[in-house]
Amino acid sequence: MDSADLGLLWQERVREHHSRHLPLHIEGGHSKAFYGLNTTATTVLNTQAHCGILNYEPSELVITARAGTPLSEIESTLAAQQQMLAFEPPHFAATATLGGCIATGLSGPRRPYTGSVRDFVLGATVINGKGERLHFGGEVMKNVAGYDVARLLCGSMGTLGVILDASLKVLPLPEVEQTQVFELTSAAALTKMQMLAQQSLPLSASCYTGQQLYLRLSGTARAVEHAQQHLGGEKLPHTSPFWQKLKEQTLAFFTTGQPLWRIAVPPAAPDLPINGTQLIDWGGAQRWLHTDASADMIFNTAQRSGGHATLFRHGQRDADVFQPLQGKLKELHINTKLAFDPNGILNRGRMYSYY
Amino acid sequence: MSLYIEKLPTPGLTREEFVRALHNFLPVESVLCDPASLRPYECDGLSAYRELPWVVAIPDQLEHVQAILKLCHAHQIPVIARGAGTGLSGGALPRDNCLLLSMAKFNQIIAIDPANRSARVQPGVRNLAISEAAGAYGLYYAPDPSSQIACSIGGNVAENSGGVHCLKYGLTVHNVLQVQLLTIDGEFVTLGSQALDGPGLDLLAVCNGSEGLLGIITEVTVKLLPKPERAQVMLAAFDDITKAGAAVGNIIAAGIIPAGLEMMDNLAIRAAEAFVHVGYPIDAAAILLCELDGTNAEVSEQLLRVHNLLLTAGATQVRTAKDDHERLQLWKGRKSAFPAVGRLAPDYYCMDGTIPRKELPTVLRTIAELSQQYQLPVANVFHAGDGNLHPLILFDANKPGELRKAEEFGAAILELCVKVGGTITGEHGVGIEKINQMCVQFATAELQQFHALKSAFDPAGLLNPGKAIPTLQRCAEHGAMHVHHGKLAHPELERF
Numbered sequence: 071m072d073s074a075d076l077g078l079l080w081q082e083r084v085r086e087h088h089s090r091h092l093p094l095h096i097e098g099g100h101s102k103a104f105y106g107l108n109t110t111a112t113t114v115l116n117t118q119a120h121c122g123i124l125n126y127e128p129s130e131l132v133i134t135a136r137a138g139t140p141l142s143e144i145e146s147t148l149a150a151q152q153q154m155l156a157f158e159p160p161h162f163a164a165t166a167t168l169g170g171c172i173a174t175g176l177s178g179p180r181r182p183y184t185g186s187v188r189d190f191v192l193g194a195t196v197i198n199g200k201g202e203r204l205h206f207g208g209e210v211m212k213n214v215a216g217y218d219v220a221r222l223l224c225g226s227m228g229t230l231g232v233i234l235d236a237s238l239k240v241l242p243l244p245e246v247e248q249t250q251v252f253e254l255t256s257a258a259a260l261t262k263m264q265m266l267a268q269q270s271l272p273l274s275a276s277c278y279t280g281q282q283l284y285l286r287l288s289g290t291a292r293a294v295e296h297a298q299q300h301l302g303g304e305k306l307p308h309t310s311p312f313w314q315k316l317k318e319q320t321l322a323f324f325t326t327g328q329p330l331w332r333i334a335v336p337p338a339a340p341d342l343p344i345n346g347t348q349l350i351d352w353g354g355a356q357r358w359l360h361t362d363a364s365a366d367m368i369f370n371t372a373q374r375s376g377g378h379a380t381l382f383r384h385g386q387r388d389a390d391v392f393q394p395l396q397g398k399l400k401e402l403h404i405n406t407k408l409a410f411d412p413n414g415i416l417n418r419g420r421m422y423s424y425y
Numbered sequence: 426m427s428l429y430i431e432k433l434p435t436p437g438l439t440r441e442e443f444v445r446a447l448h449n450f451l452p453v454e455s456v457l458c459d460p461a462s463l464r465p466y467e468c469d470g471l472s473a474y475r476e477l478p479w480v481v482a483i484p485d486q487l488e489h490v491q492a493i494l495k496l497c498h499a500h501q502i503p504v505i506a507r508g509a510g511t512g513l514s515g516g517a518l519p520r521d522n523c524l525l526l527s528m529a530k531f532n533q534i535i536a537i538d539p540a541n542r543s544a545r546v547q548p549g550v551r552n553l554a555i556s557e558a559a560g561a562y563g564l565y566y567a568p569d570p571s572s573q574i575a576c577s578i579g580g581n582v583a584e585n586s587g588g589v590h591c592l593k594y595g596l597t598v599h600n601v602l603q604v605q606l607l608t609i610d611g612e613f614v615t616l617g618s619q620a621l622d623g624p625g626l627d628l629l630a631v632c633n634g635s636e637g638l639l640g641i642i643t644e645v646t647v648k649l650l651p652k653p654e655r656a657q658v659m660l661a662a663f664d665d666i667t668k669a670g671a672a673v674g675n676i677i678a679a680g681i682i683p684a685g686l687e688m689m690d691n692l693a694i695r696a697a698e699a700f701v702h703v704g705y706p707i708d709a710a711a712i713l714l715c716e717l718d719g720t721n722a723e724v725s726e727q728l729l730r731v732h733n734l735l736l737t738a739g740a741t742q743v744r745t746a747k748d749d750h751e752r753l754q755l756w757k758g759r760k761s762a763f764p765a766v767g768r769l770a771p772d773y774y775c776m777d778g779t780i781p782r783k784e785l786p787t788v789l790r791t792i793a794e795l796s797q798q799y800q801l802p803v804a805n806v807f808h809a810g811d812g813n814l815h816p817l818i819l820f821d822a823n824k825p826g827e828l829r830k831a832e833e834f835g836a837a838i839l840e841l842c843v844k845v846g847g848t849i850t851g852e853h854g855v856g857i858e859k860i861n862q863m864c865v866q867f868a869t870a871e872l873q874q875f876h877a878l879k880s881a882f883d884p885a886g887l888l889n890p891g892k893a894i895p896t897l898q899r900c901a902e903h904g905a906m907h908v909h910h911g912k913l914a915h916p917e918l919e920r921f
Contacts, residue, residue: 129678130781130812152680181621188627189599202870210779211811212596212851214585214634215859215866216875216894221598221630225622242680264540268563270654270720293723334620338540355621376619393624398614403625405881410874421625 075136076120077195077203077234083115084232085201087415094415096228098138099165102174104383106227107391109420115232117169124235125209128153132192132209134237137169144168148240156184156241160317169233175225178317179275179286182267182337182352188224190239196223196231199411209237222406228417229425230410244274244288249312250303252283256341256350259283263353264338271297277316278350279323284312316351323349323358329385331359331368335377344371358382369393392421433890436522437500443524444480446500450492457481466525469510469517470572471858473774473828478519485530487607487643494641495611497524503887504609506637508548508580511572513775514856516584516636516892523890526641528579534558535644542649543602543619548579548642552586555647564649567594570852571760579642585634587852589685589759590716592810596852598633600648606632606640609883619646631878636854637889639882653718656684657728658752661740662709666690669711670785672738673809676715679734681727685716686810687759690789693766693804693817697758700765705758706742713740713809714759716752762806763817770802770819774831777859778842779813779851791841792816799834801827813851814842840865855893863893864900872897 087094093111097103099118121138128151135144141161148154158178159171172194177186193207196219207213207220223233254262259278266273272289285301287294298305306312315321324330333342337354346361361368365381369390372379378393385391395403407414407425414425438446440458447456457463458480468475484490497504507517507527519525531547534554538544539562544555552573556565569588570576576586582604585597594600603617617629632639663669669688676683689697689705689712698705705712713735717727728745735743746752758765767773780788789805796803806815816838820831839849839862849855849862863872875894879886895903 127781127783129674130783131677132781175622175627185595185599186622188630189595198874202874204868204871204874206871208846208848210781210847210851212587212591212779212808212813213848214596214852214854215848215850215863216855216871217878218585218598218630218634219874219878222627224627224630226626230626241682242677245680267542268539268651270651272720272723289719290723290726292726293720296720296722334618334622336538336541336543336619337621338538352621378618378620378622378624395625398608398612399616399625399628402608402614402628402881406626406628406878409877409881 081197081201084197088200088413091413093418096232096417098167098170101163101166102170106420108387109417131240133240135168136235137233139168141166152243153240154243157187157190172224172236173228179313183274188221191220192239193237194220194223195234198231199416227421229421246291246294247288248294248298249284249286249306250301251306252303254283260354267353276353328360330382332380332382333357333372335375339375434501436502455483469512471513471515474515474518476519478525479522481525483527491611498610503890505889506641508577509575511576513853514858516854516856518857543646545646549577552576559649563652565652566647567650568597568600578645582642583637584854593682593684603646604632605644607643608640609887636893638879638893655721655724656718657724658716658746658755660744661713661735662706662742663711664741666711667786668739669713672735675734675738683715684718687714688807688809690805693762693806696765696769697762701758701761703754703758766804766817771821774818774835776816776835776838777850777853778839780842780845780847782812784845795837799830857892860895861903863895864903
């Protein structure tokens with residue numbers, strides 16, 4: 071067997087932890103360790119050694135790789151064939167792995183226009199909390215046999231299983247990209263984003279920084295040129311690292327060390343009634359906020375707007391960082407966790423304290 | 426008919442008691458229980474399987490749906506949800522001692538929200554009605570199953586329906602923001618949100634394609650997209666189906682994602698042409714329909730490139746629809762392919778496997794061999810861009826043994842799809858039809874995981890029992906009939 075296939079070894083470990091009810095902390099490249107709650111587990115299963123691209127066929131638009139494969143390796147392999155992960159996953163460190171990308175379920179600026187991680191996951195192999203190796207989905211674009219567990223893993227923070235490998239749909243790199251910049255107030259920027267989103271335009275990102283609205287166009291040369299003339303605004307030089315810095319949260323806005331909230335709302339939601347400084351991404355659907363407001367107030371406001379909030383980083387990690395769940399939804403979460411991990415050993419408390 | 430009926434929970438009420446209990450809160454006309462009025466509900470779009478329902482309820486208020494579920498939950502009466510009844514895998518097939526719950530009366534569009542590009546609709550709203558209502562704002566709902574005139578959004582979510590534009594715009598799961606469910610104990614729960622993602626686990630992803638096993642869908646918020654400035658269709662004819670397959674690969678390798686990329690083989694072409702007269706080349710071995718959409722400038726550039734790619738791949742003829750009328754005509758042929766093929770024989774059986782595209786020549790060759798072996802003709806309609814194959818097996822159910830032969834032929838095709846790395850169903854769902862092939866695609870532990878997930882929502886197993894996920898006993902029996910490479914499937918199970 072391939073020396074990088076640690077699946078059997080890990081199955082053994084999970085089985086042992088399962089039988090002894092011992093918690094197990096799963097980690098990859100440690101690039102998103104700040105995200106979610108702290109776990110109490112002291113035993114760590116590091117996934118980085120289980121790595122390598124297993125299958126990549128550019129004309130099938132599918133790549134399959136082991137969980138420990140660095141995201142950078144996947145992206146450079148795709149780029150060599152003029153393809154990309156269209157959900158633009160944030161890395162947050164050079165060590166970021168595919169497994170962590172799926173487990174955190176985070177997507178970058180292109181997400182509203184092409185889809186999120188879960189939209190591109192076609193299949194996955196996973197070890198559940200009983201140590202069983204299970205495969206769901208596959209390497210084909212359409213597959214409705216059985217429940218869509220591969221997508222369920224996205225954003226599950228390792229609480230349902232240890233991801234061994236995953237297959238992702240990939241897309242061609244756009245021929246040309248160009249960003250136009252506008253000086254606007256936040257209300258005007260939100261209005262403009264919604265107006266443009268209702269038109270047939272090759273938009274691939276839109277972000278408002280607090281002073282400027284950045285609109286990225288992607289497509290064929292002529293399509294981008296036409297759209298650029300239609301939009302107006304200032305041309306952002308191609309050398310600008312703006313989108314990269316937005317995705318990796320290295321813009322000045324993100325580097326203050328203050329608690330950072332992510333608030334997911336319907337894109338046209340008006341400015342949120344929460345004091346603080348904000349940056350608007352995803353055409354209005356993702357609001358980043360530095361604020362002193364109480365967590366309860368933020369969670370309530372997000373919910374009233376039709377969305378939800380996450381204390382993304384630099385916050386208290388012993389209380390809820392994800393939108394608290396109530397009633398039947400909470401019950402379904404607990405039941406689902408138990409369905410995959412009956413003894414509650416995998417990343418216990420990483421997502422919600424009770425689970 | 427070779428339907429294996431699993432043992433269902435014994436209902437805690439007799440049929441008469443149950444009907445009386447329903448009449449406590451439902452008007453008389455909302456409960457059907459005499460054979461004549463039950464008859465229209467005996468099957469869905471898969472008419473080869475029929476069973477007269479025990480009782481049908483057709484409520485028109487959500488409180489009544491809630492009361493029905495509480496009643497069924499209290500008395501262990503299984504519930505089978507039904508939308509428009511257009512499903513192709515028997516997902517809404519009635520079973521004895523089960524309530525068939527029709528959601529057809531919940532047919533209102535609650536709100537179109539142009540600024541947020543979303544529509545909140547009741548589950549019985551027809552797929553096409555959403556795009557028609559959103560059209561006033563220059564928006565539309567992208568997934569377009571061929572049955573979109575009739576099929577309803579609740580059923581689309583339950584089956585995770587596709588259509589001819591999936592390659593670029595995704596399946597139902599990619600286009601639904603939020604679903605409101607009633608669980609079997611009669612509680613409302615909201616999965617997803619009005620934003621682009623929801624709090625907690627992505628249970629919304631599991632709900633899409635769950636075939637009525639997890640809850641009753643009571644409201645859906647779908648994503649709307651701006652109508653592309655321009656959409657243009659090309660038809661390319663090929664004298665060899667392998668060349669058509671290669672052309673598909675070349676287009677995608679060139680970095681172009683068409684809005685639709687469809688293939689039909691000669692039998693399907695001739696059937697469609699005879700049915701709708703749209704000028705398909707009836708002597709071609711295969712045709713490709715390629716739709717490009719986007720801005721005017723983008724479509725112009727891509728048309729030229731695709732035209733050249735098709736000719737280089739050996740197309741004998743490439744025709745570009747000169748206007749929207751011709752574009753719709755060309756699609757009409759494709760979208761009518763099922764009924765068109767249906768005219769060639771008294772019955773047809775539609776398969777729904779998905780394969781890696783590169784396996785197309787092998788799979789088509791094997792299907793042709795199987796067609797010889799079973800002595801049943803087959804027409805192939807193919808969502809070529811995303812590898813979803815619809816072989817249509819022609820047969821005559823009135824000839825003794827032909828239905829069984831067609832089922833065996835179909836099962837052989839699905840098992841072939843799994844063997845080449847594909848799946849038994851791309852968009853029609855498992856239902857009752859492909860339940861045995863689930864045993865081929867999934868191992869015991871995987872099926873057990875599915876059952877555990879089902880129990881998280883429905884511990885008593887009352888929602889659509891016996892569909893979508895086979896019991897292990899069933900797989901043991903199916904495996905006993907299908908020995909692969911000398912290895913018994915699911916060897917750990919006891920044989921009956």
